Amino acid sequence: xxxxxxxxxxxxxxxxxxxxxxxxxxxxxxxxxxxxxxxxxxxxxxxxxxxxxxxxxxxxxxxxxxxxxxxxxxxxxxxxxxxxxxxxxxxxxxxxxxxxxxxxxxxxxxxxxxxxxxxxxxxxxxxxxxxxxxxxxxxxxxxxxxxxxxxxxxxxxxxxxxxxxxxxxxxxxxxxxxxxxxxxxxxxxxxxxxxxxxxxxxxxxxxxxxxxxxxxxxxxxxxxxxxxxxxxxxxxxxxxxxxxxxxxxxxxxxxxxxxxxxxxxx
Amino acid sequence: xxxxxxxxxxxxxxxxxxxxxxxxxxxxxxxxxxxxxxxxxxxxxxxxxxxxxxxxxxxxxxxxxxxxxxxxxxxxxxxxxxxxxxxxxxxxxxxxxxxxxxxxxxxxxxxxxxxxxxxxxxxxxxxxxxxxxxxxxxxxxxxxxxxxxxxxxxxxxxxxxxxxxxxxxxxxxxxxxxxxxxxxxxxxxxxxxxxxxxxxxxxxxxxxxxxxxxxxxxxxxxxxxxxxxxxxxxxxxxxxxxxxxxxxxxxxxxxxxxxxxxxxxxxxxxxxxxxxxxxxxxxxxxxxxxxxxxxxxxxxxxxxxxxxxxxxxxxxxxxxxxxxxxxxxxxxxxxxxxxxxxxxxxxxxxxxxxxxxxxxxxxxxxxxxxxxxxxxxxxxxxxxxxxxxxxxxxxxxxxxxxxxxxxxxxxxxxxxxxxxxxxxxxxxxxxxxxxxxxxxxxxxxxxxxxxxxxxxxxxxxxxxxxxxxxxxxxxxxxxxxxxxxxxxxxxxxxxxxxxxxxxxxxxxxxxxxxxxxxxxxxxxxxxxxxxxxxxxxxxxxxxxxxxxxxxxxxxxxxxxxxxxxxxx
Numbered sequence: 001x002x003x004x005x006x007x008x009x010x011x012x013x014x015x016x017x018x019x020x021x022x023x024x025x026x027x028x029x030x031x032x033x034x035x036x037x038x039x040x041x042x043x044x045x046x047x048x049x050x051x052x053x054x055x056x057x058x059x060x061x062x063x064x065x066x067x068x069x070x071x072x073x074x075x076x077x078x079x080x081x082x083x084x085x086x087x088x089x090x091x092x093x094x095x096x097x098x099x100x101x102x103x104x105x106x107x108x109x110x111x112x113x114x115x116x117x118x119x120x121x122x123x124x125x126x127x128x129x130x131x132x133x134x135x136x137x138x139x140x141x142x143x144x145x146x147x148x149x150x151x152x153x154x155x156x157x158x159x160x161x162x163x164x165x166x167x168x169x170x171x172x173x174x175x176x177x178x179x180x181x182x183x184x185x186x187x188x189x190x191x192x193x194x195x196x197x198x199x200x201x202x203x204x205x206x207x208x209x210x211x212x213x214x215x216x217x218x219x220x221x222x223x224x225x226x227x228x229x230x231x232x233x234x235x236x237x238x239x240x241x242x243x244x245x246x247x248x249x250x251x252x253x254x255x256x257x258x259x260x261x262x263x264x265x266x
Numbered sequence: 267x268x269x270x271x272x273x274x275x276x277x278x279x280x281x282x283x284x285x286x287x288x289x290x291x292x293x294x295x296x297x298x299x300x301x302x303x304x305x306x307x308x309x310x311x312x313x314x315x316x317x318x319x320x321x322x323x324x325x326x327x328x329x330x331x332x333x334x335x336x337x338x339x340x341x342x343x344x345x346x347x348x349x350x351x352x353x354x355x356x357x358x359x360x361x362x363x364x365x366x367x368x369x370x371x372x373x374x375x376x377x378x379x380x381x382x383x384x385x386x387x388x389x390x391x392x393x394x395x396x397x398x399x400x401x402x403x404x405x406x407x408x409x410x411x412x413x414x415x416x417x418x419x420x421x422x423x424x425x426x427x428x429x430x431x432x433x434x435x436x437x438x439x440x441x442x443x444x445x446x447x448x449x450x451x452x453x454x455x456x457x458x459x460x461x462x463x464x465x466x467x468x469x470x471x472x473x474x475x476x477x478x479x480x481x482x483x484x485x486x487x488x489x490x491x492x493x494x495x496x497x498x499x500x501x502x503x504x505x506x507x508x509x510x511x512x513x514x515x516x517x518x519x520x521x522x523x524x525x526x527x528x529x530x531x532x533x534x535x536x537x538x539x540x541x542x543x544x545x546x547x548x549x550x551x552x553x554x555x556x557x558x559x560x561x562x563x564x565x566x567x568x569x570x571x572x573x574x575x576x577x578x579x580x581x582x583x584x585x586x587x588x589x590x591x592x593x594x595x596x597x598x599x600x601x602x603x604x605x606x607x608x609x610x611x612x613x614x615x616x617x618x619x620x621x622x623x624x625x626x627x628x629x630x631x632x633x634x635x636x637x638x639x640x641x642x643x644x645x646x647x648x649x650x651x652x653x654x655x656x657x658x659x660x661x662x663x664x665x666x667x668x669x670x671x672x673x674x675x676x677x678x679x680x681x682x683x684x685x686x687x688x689x690x691x692x693x694x695x696x697x698x699x700x701x702x703x704x705x706x707x708x709x710x711x712x713x714x715x716x717x718x719x720x721x722x723x724x725x726x727x728x729x730x731x732x733x734x735x736x737x738x739x740x741x742x743x744x745x746x747x748x749x750x751x752x753x754x755x756x757x758x759x760x761x762x763x764x765x766x767x768x769x770x771x772x773x774x775x776x777x778x779x780x781x782x783x784x785x786x787x788x789x790x791x792x793x794x795x796x797x798x799x800x801x802x803x804x805x806x807x808x809x810x811x812x813x814x815x816x817x818x819x820x821x822x823x824x825x826x827x828x829x830x831x832x833x834x
Contacts, residue, residue: 143341144600144617249599 001066001087002059004034006052008071014042015095016051016076023065023086023105026058034058062086062105072111080107083124099126102150115159118152120145121169131156136173139165147171147188163190166207172233182209185260191233203248204260212237212265221245222262230263239263269294269302270763272735275311276742278703279318280645280712281726285704286742291316293733296766296780300729309761309768311737317707318726319378319734319764320662323714324497324537324572325653326584327368328382328396328405330389331613334603335362335582335654339617342582354775361581361654369401370775371660376736376759379715379724379784380659382407383497383537383652384448384586386607387414388810390440394783394821402769402779404826406718408497409440410586412447412479413454415609415807416799418472421482429482430489430832431796434788437492439816441785441825443718444494445487448586449501450479453612461589463502465514476501480518484533490788491526493719493828495570497535503590504541509555512542513562519569528719528828531567535717538574538652539563540634546691552626553691556636564642570717571641572648575634575665577657578627578678580619585655588612609807620657623683625691630656631678632692638669639699644708645716662710663756667749669701669709674749703742720784720828737761783822789831 004026017040026034035049048054052069059065063085072092073079080088084103093111100119112130118137132154138161139146146165157175164180166188176194183199185207192210198217201209210232222244229238243259250257270293277289292302326332336342339362347358357367372380385393385407397405411417411433420429433445451469452462458470465477480498487496500515502508519534536542545555563571583594588604591614595602603615620627634656641647649666653659667674675694682688689695701709715725723732740746740755758773769779804812819825 140344141340142338142601143344 001064002057003066003068004031004054004056004058005068005070006048006054008051008069008073008076009053010051012041012051012075016041017078018048018076019078019081020048021067021069021076021079021088022081022083023062023067023088024083026067027062027065027086028060029058031055031057059086080105083107093130098128099124099152102126112156117154118147118150118171120147121150121152122148123150125150126152128152128154128156131175132158132173134159134161134178135164136162137166137169137171138163144184146185157194163188166190176213182207182260193233201244201260201262204245205248205250206258206260208261208263210239210263215264219245221247227266228263232263238266240266269306270309270733270766270768271302271306272309272311272316272737272761272763275314275316275737277316277727278707278742279727280704280708281721282728284727291727291735293735293763293766296733298727298729298731298733298735309737309763311761313741314760315703315738315740315742315755316727317376317736317738318711318731319724319736319762320372320376320710321714321718321724322372322377322380322650322659323535323648323717324383324650325380325659326383326655327380327653327659328365328400328407329385329393330605331384331584331586331615332362332396333392334605334613334615335584336364338601338603338615339582354778361579361658363658365396365399366401369403369781373402373762373764373769373775373779374758374773375660375662375756376738376762376770377403378732378734378764379404379406381405381443381718384446384499385409385440385442386586386611386613387436387440387442388607388610388815390442390817391821394441394817397783398781398822398824401781402764404782404784406443406784407441408444408446408494409436409442410446410448410611411436411483412450412498413452413586413611415472416803417483418451418454418469418474418479421479422472422474424482426482426485426489428793428796429486431790431793432800433486434490434790434830434832435796435800437786437788441783441817441822443784443786444492445483445496447480447483447496447498448611449499449503449590450476452476452501453586453588456588456592456612457606463505464511465501476515477518480515484519484522488522488525488533490790490830490832492786492788492830493526493528493530494717495524495530495532495535497537499537499585499587500542502542503585503587504544504594506544506546506548506552508542508544509559512536512539512559516562516566516569519566522568524568526719529716529721530719532570532646532717533568535570535572536563537572538650538656539571539637540574540576540630540656541652543633543637549626552629554629554633554636554693556633557640557693560637560640563646564640567646570646570648570713571637572650572652572714573634573638573665574650574652574656575638576620576627576630577651577661577664578620578622578631579657579661580617581654581657582615583618583655584613584615586611586613588614590614591616594618608809609803622678622681625684625687628682628684628688629691632688632694635665635668635675636692636694636697638665638701638709639697644701644705645713647709648714648717649706649709660757663753666706666710666756667753670703670706670752671749672698672700677749703740733763733766735761735763780824782824782826784826784828785822786828786830789829789833791833
């Protein structure tokens, strides 16, 4: 696949807002044109070329375009914003909003990501080798329409507010998470392979949560109904099955109330 | 101030029965004049339509509930807030735009005035701060009265004179404009967790009915001779089958005659009538009763209405009808904010998505337009969206398009998932009426200006009136066959001159203009009983002192005061 390589050569004084680093924008452009794209450093309009050296070639469409950021993006926000296809690889860390409002394609961050990774995501795939800060796959502030589809896999730890207002898709945290998982969710699946401190599924209407480790403080709105064996993300285990959040409204289907499911490894 | 000459446009001015004549409009010192000197700056309006500035009779554009909407809906700004422009302020939001965007958007559409439709008296300083912060357009605000403890007590005892003295005191203290009723009695009942869904439901504790409040405030209004009539958001808003209550309330105006010096003829303005023209006894057989309601309105010269058209957008509902917002939240399960305003009113805010693929939303859309098309007197029927309740005010051009073009209505109907069901429940498909530009000028300019009692200033282009002149890129002699062009023309005026100053050029803001706050200074004969009641209630019931209550002059630094003196 034709690859555009961006090599960071200057550390910005303020955070860079790079809404333009997506295969959709890069497709059909030459490296010289890509260097001319507008980004913002704080509120100041600057060019991508002021901070990155662009080389290689892009495909005709987003799906045929690969972006390789050969360096650290600790101060670069909005990588892959609203992307629909293609792929992005970041060799180091990335700042906030990686893959925000993403509809398709693939993003691989080899380091850590900051908050809001996969915010309001609709499709595609995000893979983070390191840790994520807060708000993985959450909704935009105030919005009741969170993540609808796609997959986010964080190989390390994640912070708080994972999958807030989630409607669909899958979030996998391979290590530990802090607090607030699937708050207000009405669908989707969150899998946590490690421990969670608490507030799991608060005001959750529908959807599934799997916790392989320990929940330190269980919410009182969840009730154990069963013990089940399930294969989750390639691992077979026995889980205690809870339903909830009993303090929240629940829709009815065929006369029966539908609850959110919380499975905790027995 | 410089002289201007808007030259050679197709002038449409219903106040002088001018319909598309090619004329010049001369402007000097902020007023329209007979003619100007040869040195006047010429604005070429050749091949374009020239109208007076628009007058919006009802929108929620300033004050605490608008701000609650802004605060609790950050998502309303997401991807809808262009970056800062060179010379002008940042613009934010869609259904609850920032104050600057509000002023800019109205100006771009060639509007010169907007009425903030519900001012909680206790929070009137906030309302005025926001009004002052909104550039270009002139604004006024209607304080709400229909759930106010003083009013309920005076009207219960049939004391119209006392009610009038209190209303006059409050309008003047809050720099308000007239008498607004929101769910008469129902909002007061909400403090007990109840509502008044019919005109006979007694208000708890006060033991007065909505019907008594409505007639009492019509009488109060005519006793005072205010520029505007009483302005009512009726009981039982938004519920299937509510058209019967609507007709019953409208009939309460029968027999009353407007008494005022401002050229107003109506005694009742019934707002966002779309929300009150529903048939059926549930959402399953929900249907339009637009014809029944409009047939009655057509026969009654002392009633004006505004449409409250549903625009099929994602928006934010906000009203002093507290119980209704609670009910709405139970239907859509989104966010809900609710507040009580001590002794006076309440308010609620809930986001709402009018989805074209939901049958009920499609029917609501049709009802708003049917009302606009059935109206026999466009001078008494005004275009609104009850902004932001049925849609944002920035959709007025789209409503104009729908009213002016059957083709545009059919095109929208064709996008509905439940097109056939919407057609079955409404009459929109069978209506061939297409409104003319003259009628649109009546419904957006001359009509509302007359109903608000300032037709000597706004709504027309006669010499002596305020120089608010909008030029739209539409050829009167050959209207575009593509209705989208109508919407585009009204969305961004080619020119808009406000108070004699060019504020919009080619659809872009050119100046922050000279914004004014219009308020009514109502004087009545000294009424010791009412003054004693007011002081007593402030000592006993209010949590604020009376000296901290009124809106001080510095909050409305550019006032245009209309004096009303009952004695004079």
